[in-house]
Amino acid sequence: MKIDKSCALLLIASFGLIPIALSYGVNPELSLNYLFELDINNVNGNHIFRAVMFLYIFNLSFWLLGVVRASYRRIALIALSIFMLGLAMGRLLSFMLDGLPHWLLILYFILEFSIGFSALFLITQKQNEE
Numbered sequence: 001m002k003i004d005k006s007c008a009l010l011l012i013a014s015f016g017l018i019p020i021a022l023s024y025g026v027n028p029e030l031s032l033n034y035l036f037e038l039d040i041n042n043v044n045g046n047h048i049f050r051a052v053m054f055l056y057i058f059n060l061s062f063w064l065l066g067v068v069r070a071s072y073r074r075i076a077l078i079a080l081s082i083f084m085l086g087l088a089m090g091r092l093l094s095f096m097l098d099g100l101p102h103w104l105l106i107l108y109f110i111l112e113f114s115i116g117f118s119a120l121f122l123i124t125q126k127q128n129e130e
Contacts, residue, residue: 004073005122006066006073006077006122006126007066007067007073009077009080009115009118009119009122010063010064010066010067010073010076010077010080011064011067012115013060013063013080013084013115013119014060014061014063014064014067016111017056017059017060018057018060020056020108021052021053021054021056021057021060022053023035024049024050024052024053024056025049025050025051025052025053025054026053028040028045028046028049028050029041029045029046032049035102035104036101036102036104036105059079059080059083062076062079063076063079063080074123074126077119077122077123078119078123080115080116080119081116081117081119081120081123083116084112084113084115084116084119085112085113085116085117085120087108087109087112088109088112088113088116091105091108091109091112092109095109
């Protein structure tokens with residue numbers, strides 16, 4: 001069985017973001033302190049990171065819908081590119097204003113940028129085929 005490149009990218013992004021989403025929101029006080037030495041010790045911090053967790057989960061759910069329903073695939077790729085490139089641009093701004101963060105956040109930037117542009121490439125490739 002041959003898997004479509006678009007489906008593969010949507011699956012990789014979806015399953016790759018599940019642990020990241022969960023690390024942000026299940027227990028932010030513990031996980032964010034462990035990963036990034038970030039102290040979240042109040043209701044407001046928990047609230048923000050749990051909202052971010054579900055922003056990730058709902059986006060990746062839509063990307064998975066694009067895998068199972070071909071009619072949603074193009075819009076799922078567009079949503080993926082907007083989400084990933086939006087994160088990457090925010091990180092790029094932070095690099096310029098704040099300096100370099102933890103190595104894992106730099107890796108996130110590289111992956112977000114790569115996946116975002118890969119999604120754009122697949123969108124334009126599909127348009128050229130039509």
